[in-house]
Amino acid sequence: MSLFRRTEQSIDTFEQLLKTCSDASQSDSHRVECYAQSSSILAQLSATLSEFTRKAQLGLNNPSQKLYGDSMCNRIFEAHSKLKKQEEIYETIKDEMEMLKKELEKEKMKKYEEDMAEMKRKEEEAERMRKAQEERENERKKEQERMEEEEKKKKEEEEERVREKVRKFRENRLKKEEEKKNAAAMKSKGMKLSVDPKAKQVQIKPKEEKAGRNAAVEQVSGVKEMVKVRTAMGDTMEIMIEMSASVEKLKLEIMEKLGGEKYSKENLILSYAGKIVSDLNSTIESHGIVPGATIYCVVAKDNDDESTPAAASNSETEQQNSQTKTESASIPSGSVCHLSDGAAELNLILSSIKESESSDRAVVVDYSAPWCGPCRAIEPLYEQLAAEFPDVSLIHINTELNPANAQLARTAAVRAYPTFHVYQNYAIVETITGANPQKLRSTVASYSTSVQGGSSSSSSVAASGESLQSRVMKALVVLKTGCASNDEFVQASNTLLMYVKNVAENPTEVKYRRIRWNNAGFQNRLASKTGGVECLKAFGFEDTVDSSNNNERVLLLSESAANNRELPNVCRHLEQALKQFNGQSSAPAAVASGSSLAGASGSGGGSPSPVQGGVGGGNRMVDAMMADPQMSAMAQELMGDPSAMAQLMEAQRAMQNGDGAALARLRESPVFARLANTMMGNPELMQRMGNAANTNGGMENTGGENQEMDDEEERMLQQALQMSLEEFNENQEGEQKKQE
Known part of the structure; x- marks a missing residue:
């Protein structure tokens, strides 16, 4: 353009x-x-x-x-x-x-x-x-x-206020003692005394009054007062000590009275007014202890104390050690072998396997410690795997048993508990760190030559020909020991009963034979307890994955296992045992005694079982209380009051923990105070309850003799706390009456 x-x-x-x-x-x-x-x-x-x-x-x-x-x-x-x-x-x-x-x-x-x-x-x-x-x-x-x-x-x-009260008490006591001394001195000199009828006090001359006042002032500084110490065995001793002294000094005085080096400060448990006196650096008077008061003392024995029944004599120890060394030369099979001689004993076992015909036999070594919670949790499964896979040798090493075991753990570079080393042909071929039941089972099964493809635990147990009731009983024993309290065991058992009862009533329904592993209720009430999953596997449940639902992990019961003729009978026995334990039904004695499940639930009767005393001892005390008409009527009232039941549970925990402050606070509740007064006002009932508490409720060495000693010490401590609280309340009432 x-x-x-x-x-x-x-x-x-x-x-x-x-x-x-x-x-x-x-x-x-x-x-x-x-x-x-x-x-x-x-x-x-x-x-x-x-x-x-x-x-x-x-x-x-x-x-x-x-x-x-x-x-x-x-x-x-x-x-x-x-x-x-x-x-x-x-x-x-x-x-x-x-x-x-x-x-x-x-x-x-x-x-x-x-x-x-x-x-x-x-x-x-x-x-x-x-x-x-x-x-x-x-x-x-x-x-x-x-x-x-x-x-x-x-x-x-x-x-x-507490210090002022103690000071006034000491002043009054010093004043009375001084008056007595002055009166005795005046009387010995033949001097006349003038008594004021209103004040009811001895009047002396000014010179003697001044001398007495000076003597009282001298005695106030560093004066030693007398306190009584009563042991759980009923012995009473008098200790002269300053009220401003520390609790540690008081314990040293008690140790000297008891026999010096035989005891330690940590083993002396003192209680006053229903409270544990535990702070060694605190003063005696800071706990409200006044001159002339009675302090209760419980002596807890060390596990390595010579007087403890669990400690073996030297000859017995030597005999056990020699027996262990002799047996260690053989190849462990069918049960867990517990090593006590460290690397020497382990090398002897590995050498025996290498020289034997089954030189490729796998050996699983478990390094653990007695204070390790996961170690104790996986121990029942470890024992079970030893029985299921006898062609794999399972060894347990307590790394704190002796220096030899500790040195072996250091040599093996063990950094966490539990740690499992798998040996084959004298060399470590695999390591498992942590308490992983699924990993441990699959690993042991993979080295087994008699089980192809790693068969499940339920199939292995069923193939052994053992009865369903026997398998369930053994699993319940593990569950009972794995629960922290009776309430947890009852809740877990009721959950188990719900699952298997649904299966027994609907054996053809898949939904009742299938349990989702991620189910929150299942995890909280049963799976999280040691032995909970093992109980389900005892009934025949298998740990598997559901390929139709994104490979979700489930516990599945086969239809043949659901139609087991023993299943309804086992469910009925378990239900009756739980009801009898809870006091919800009065099942016939013949049924309770005829069922071995009654012992596992703590109902008593029948032949003693390994867990019978674990929860059964409480029923005798309840029976003793229910035998009293007044207590029975009050129990019915408490059952209808949730808040009262909560207070009773709190009182039980306070008695178990020795929490005197919680007991004193609960006494302010009208319902709890009436219950306590009814029990304290009935000596016959208290005697029956005491006899029931002291009766050995069928305990068959659930935790060894050391466990029985711990329970005895706990019972003595609870008695000492109760007696100190009662005596303190009586003294308080006496003081109030004097003031009135």
Whole structure:
């Protein structure tokens, strides 16, 4: 396109812009924008069109210099004329547009200032809210400090009241003793005494009074007071000690009375007013102990004490060691072998296997410690695997039994408990760290030559020909020992009963024979307890995955196992045993004694079982209480009051933990106080309960003799706490009566 053609188009565009600027219906901002564009175009057109006009005019004046034709010249002159007209229109609207432009700029500036002011206002508001939040936080901290200060002040006032009470008691006692001494001295000298009948005090002469006062002041400093210490065996001793002395010093005095080096401070448990006196650095008087008070003492024996029944004699120990070494030369099979001679004994076993016909036999070594919770949890499974896979030797090493075992653990680079090393051909081929039952089972099964493909535990047990009731009984024993309390065992047993009872009633329904492993209720009530899953496997459940549901882990019972003829009978016996244990039904004695499950649930009767005494001892005490009509009626009342039942459970825990403060607080409850008063006011009932508590409830060495000694010490401690609380309450009542 030629330059002149573009110039003509620009003139047309300039004309359109001027029309828009003159149109009042358009917005002011749009008109001003068009005005700015027209000004820019006009400046360009003026320069370009002036050059075209000059050249056209030169051709008219001098034909020899003519550059354009006549038609072109006419177009140039017409365009020039048109531009001149548009310039006149531009000049007429120029002032108006300039004014309008300034007004728009003012409005824009005003809006900018308003936005800035709004932004500043918001910032100020945010700052004000931040300061208000800081002030509230400071006030909260001040209030918390004030409350803490008040609590501290109250505690100090309470301690001061106790100290003041002790001080007054000591002053009164010193005063009485001084009066007795003065009276005896005056009487020996034959001097007459004047007695004030109102004050009932001996009046002496000023000289003797001053001497007596000085003697009393001298005795207050470092005076030793007498306190009584009564042991759980009924022996009472008198200790002379300052009330400001530490509890540690008191224990040392008691140790000296008991026989010195035979006891330690840690083995002496002191109780006063139903509370354990445990802080060795605290003073005697800080526990509210006053001169003449009785402190109860229980002596807990060390596991390695010579007087402990669990400690074997030297000859017996030597005999056991020699027997262990002799047996260690044989290849362990069918049961766990417990090593006591460290690397020497382990090397002897590995050498025996290497020299035998089954030189590729696998040996699993379990490194554990007695204080390790996961080690104790997986121990029943380890024992079970030894029985299931007799062609794999399973060895257990207690790393804290002796220095030889400890050195072996260090040599084997054991860094965590439990750690399982798998030996084959005299070399470690695999290591398992941590208590992982599934990993341990699969590993042992993989090294077994008699079990192809790692058969499940339920199939292996069933193939042994053992009865269902016997398998369930053994699994319940493991479950009972794995539960921390009787309540946990009952809850887990009821959950187990629910699953198997549903199967017994609906053996063909798959939904009752399938348990999702991730089920929260199943995990909380049964699977989380040691032996819980083993109980289900004893009934025939298998740990597998559901391929139809994203390979979800489940416990599945086959239809053949669900139709086991023993299953309904075992369910019925378990249900009756649990009901009898809970006191919910009076099952016939013949049924209870005929079921071996009764012993596992603690119901008593029948032949003793390994867990019979674990929960059965409590029933004898309950039976003794229920034999009393008044207590039976009160029990019915408590069963209908959830809060009272909660208080009874709290009282049981307090008695087990020796928490005298919790017992004292519970005595403020009317229901609990009435129950305690009824029991204390019935000596015959207390005697029956005491006899029931002292009866060996069929315990057949559940934890060895050491466990029985611990239970005995705990019972003695609870008796000492109860007696100290009763004596303290009696003394308090006596003091109140004297004041009245």
